[in-house]
Amino acid sequence: MGFDIGVLLTVALMHAVAVASPGPDFAIVLKQSLQQGKKAGIWTSIGVGAGILVHVLYSLLGVGLLIQTHDWLYLGLLYVAAAYLVWIGIGALKSAPTTTQANEELNDVEARSHYPNKQSKHAFWLGFVTNGLNPKATLFFLALYSLAIPLNTYLFVKVAYGLYLAVATSLWFIFVTFLASRDRIRRIYQQKGHWFDRAMGVVIILMAILLVINQ
Structure with missing residues (x-):
């Protein structure tokens, strides 16, 4: 089966509902955008998008079926993801008030046309790992490639959907990043950002707990 506009619309609708729902990806991108600036948020967003390809790959290879039929594989992924989120959350809880010098340095980095390569890579991999280890994304792609996309669809079409x-x-x-990195919001964050970081840390840890409880 070749390209089908009805299937594409179904995939797009399912994706829109899933991606707009609050979750670890949204929390990480929002935290990065406010804490590190627009360019960090963009690189994190690209990393999240690249993480999608992990789920597409194992769905195409049939690994998703193994995860679906072997509970211990799914539970292993679940616990690794939960531990990773807790680690990020604990780091956020340790956030301290920023000094005037730190704010100036943050603004200086944000104003540069070239975002430091080391920080770009860190932001990208943070987004990539967060999405790649997200067990909710695993369930979404299992449903997508087993229900929404017909099994007889050509491989290159399945890849195109992915x-x-x-x-x-x-x-x-990236759209979320541009909203979060507006000057007014950034100024508020620079004044009270450590409270936001701590709150996000609590939210991220709660997400990890809910992942385990609602398995």
Whole structure:
């Protein structure tokens, strides 16, 4: 089966509902955008989108079926993801008030046209790992490639759907980044950002707990 506009619309609708729902990806992108600036948020968003390709790959290879039929594989992924989120959350809880010098340095980095390569890579991998280890994304792609996309669909068409999902995810979170990095919001964050970081740390840890409880 070749390209089908009805299938694409179904995939797009399912994706829109999933990506707009609050979750670890949204929390990480929002935290990065406010804490590190717009460019960090963009790189994190691209990383989240790239993480989508992990789910697409194992769905195409049939690994998703193994995860679906072997509870211990799914539980292993679940606990690794939960531990990773707790680690990020604990780091956020340790956030301290920023000094005037720190704010000036943050503004200086944000104003540069070239975002430091080391920080870009860190932001990208943070988004990539957060999405790649997200067990909710695993369930979404299992449903997508077993229910929404017909099994007799050509491989290159399935790949095209996956690429669409990766690009659409990145664009959505880049949009979130631009909203979160507006000057007024950034100024508020610079004044009270440590409280936001701590609150996000609590939210991220709660997400990890809910992942385990609602398995």
